[in-house]
Amino acid sequence: MRETPRTIIDKLWDSHVVVAREGGESLLFIDRHLLHEGSFHAFEQVRKRGRSIARPDLSFAIADHYVPTRGRDKPIANPDIARMVELLAQNANAHGISHIGLEDPRQGIVHVAVPEQGLSLPGLTIVCGDSHTSTHGAFGAFAFGIGASEVAHVLMTQAIWQKKPKRLRLRVEGATLPGTTAKDIALTLIARLGADGAQGHAIEYAGSAVRALTMEGRMTLCNLSIEAGARNGLVAPDATTYAWLKGRPFAPKGEMFERAVDDWEKLASDADAEFDREAVLDGGEIVPIVTWGTTPEHALPIDATVPDPAKVDDPAQAAAIGDAIAYMGLAPGAKLSSIPVDRVFIGSCTNGRIEDLRAAACVLAGRRAKVPGLVSPGSSTVKRQAEEEGLDRIFLEAGLEFADSGCSMCVGINGDLVPPGERCASTTNRNFKGRQGPRARTHLMSPAMAAAAAIAGHLTDARELLKGRT
Amino acid sequence: MTPFTTLQAIACPLPLANIDTDQLVPARFLKQPRAEGYGGFLLHDLRFGADGKGASAMALDDKRYQGASILVARRNFGGGSSREGAVYALLDFGIRCVITPSFGDIFASNCVMNGLLPACVNEIDAEALLAHLQEFPGAAILVDLETQWIVCGNKTCTFSIDSFLKTKLLNGWDDVDVTKSFAKAMSSFLLKDAAARPWARPALPAARRQQARPGDSPSPDHPSAARET
Ligand code: SF4
16 A cells, blocks of 8 residues: 655654644654753743753753843843853753853854754754744754743653644745845745734745755745744755755764765655645745834835725724834835834844845945944854954944844844834844834844845845845 | 633733734843742733833723733734743733634643633634623623633623643643653654664764763763663
């Protein structure tokens, strides 16, 4: 008898089921558990129960959310932040968990620095108490964010109870236009699906435009799965994946690597496998996108205008649009490209990788920014690479600040905030009210678009500034 | 965890869509240990403004809704960040059930891990409940998890919840104990898995290998890898 065709989602799921219970939930084995400063609630729960950590060898702690991005050669000035960074080190050390702290040259945002170390591999389950864990799906891993109680559960058991998600395949077919990026693909998909459109689903990204993406681009795409409501998104591994992984510190070596590639090759969805839902997007239709509102679904092409709630029939939706426009301080019908910005931020686990910095630098080279801005590389490794390539000088000469690596202005808990009422062109992932600071207004976009906004002083189509440069 | 069966309580309307977890509890409060209580942080900036000095115009702070244990809101409640602090804030404020057309997935499992019921109703029922609560401040709602019914005034409607989450709430299961009871299944999984996916264990980076002293185990596996979980 022929085996039932399976999707990559089924294959990853099946290979990790320890036990399946009636009612549909399964106990999944977890291959990598990533921890950051926010994990302290979970360690507290473990302590209260008097339990031990099941698999310190599969747990990795890294300081990113609270770390300062300036003055790293001095002790952390803010005692609350110093306590958070120290608490992670203490918890990791107490339980024999590998810890990448502030002084470690491998330090960076968990979803940037961990893949760099070769810890994120095809065929693995990866969890972290952070919703953007979906990023690691770029390698063909089943990677999803969990809450603190689930983190505690994984610490104590190295497994998690999950209900199998529905399977959604999003195919982007055909070549994308020059000047459009993985961020634009993702924002286009989120705008179409809605911020809750993929709830309960795991997404496989497929199609020629996805295959054409580099690992950095795939990570950006998978990273944003959660902004469409999906707990995880992934891309089947291929030659691009293997080339990127080979030789990384924690990746399999020598013959074991060859053996792994043989297994990884079998992960791809079978040709006739069925998905619960499918959608296809024409890659050639995707243009540079910016968000205008307070959820990532409020995304439109840069040549569009701010929506008018008066023209929306559904009263609840009209209310939501009106509320977003009021918060953002925009006028209905205004051209998006006329919106002035007060500052820019380039960084985060969405767009803080070397390619992202190169794309921003390509726009900025030889130009001066009209507004202040901060560039925070996604990892210390990215920072060193950027310096080797001379990107740091381009940023500085453009008048932007080039700082150390961390979550920084993506969430502002280290103190890197957008001041109240200010408007920021940002390469991050959430334009929620108050995300970058109380009353801060965030417009999400790609690194090239954020760089272009810095030069123009308002939102603008980066392709104009890239003419003759790429 | 206390099981959740039925709840009859004052319900508070929150007629907003896309209440993400950043709004439920702004990131700057997440440093606080749980023991200090998260109730005061619930929807902090929406209620009091970022400086904490504003006067809240929300039903949550209206005397007529005081003591509410149920919250009714519009779609996509609890999307975004995985922070469990959002659930702590609701619970510590006194909320045991949120009713809305859709929830963020991670938020919904965080709710259940803490004994809070995320009840999904359709958009029409959500609007009807909101309208009723605004017309009759302080009105109570009855939520029955077993039958998945909501009773509000003379209106009744059903709600949906994932069967997995429902069972967990009804039983007040402590997952860790349940998981530990499958220790045997875990050992046989590990045995099979080690043969099927030998590459899945993290390889020791080269630098650390060189540091290993002669006589150390040649296995690249961490010594505790063989331990049963
Ligand atoms: S960069 Fe932002 S989204 Fe990414 S892990 Fe840090 S806080 Fe979360």
